[in-house]
Amino acid sequence: MSGHHHHHDEHHGEDLAGAAQSALQAAGEQWTEMRADVFAALAQRDKPASAYDVAEDVSKLRGKRVAANSVYRILDLFVRTNLARRVESANAYVANSHPGCRHDCIFLICDSCGRAVHNDDDRLTDALVEAAKSAGFADIRPVVEVRGICADCKEGENQ
Known part of the structure; x- marks a missing residue:
């Protein structure tokens, strides 16, 4: 993974659940x-x-x-409290690997295998926030989704 994005502590497994629990409780x-x-x-x-x-x-x-309804309400709560993110174009959810971190994510979604990789590039999201502010918007949260073919799938095609 190269590029201009910073890596926070990515949590996994038990550790991730613990981080999520703390973040949710911190949100009251x-x-x-x-x-x-x-x-x-x-x-x-x-x-x-x-x-x-x-x-x-x-x-x-x-x-x-x-019921999917009760799950939907919980997922909504997770999105509000930053424990999960919603991939709008897929109407799907993904756990936030650094819960409570207020980053605006850029999702890179593979059209072939459906995986979503998130990428934090503050220069891009800050520019979007600025553009929205100058248009008079408040409470801005950029939702950026870029679709294409991931490196693994591209490799497979070139075999």
Whole structure:
């Protein structure tokens, strides 16, 4: 990974769940078992998941049907509290690997395999925020999605 983006502490597994729990509690919310399960289900996927995908995983985990609606509400809460990010063009969610970090992400989404890689480039997102401010906008959060073919898929095509 080269380029001009900084790396924060990327969390994984238990460590990530712990970071998520702290971030959620810091936001004044409770870390319930259900929320923990939804976060775990989201975090173990390597590509963005829909609320239905997550509901299915949580249902398996709990051994009983969990409605996509309740999962959707939790995912919304995670997006608001920065524990997850929404990939708008795919109507899907991805766990934030540095929960509570207020970065505006740029998602690079592969049209071939569907993986979303996020990239923090403050110069780009700051420029977008400035442009929006000069247009009179407030509470700006850039949502940037770039679609293309990832390096792995491109390699596969060139074999």
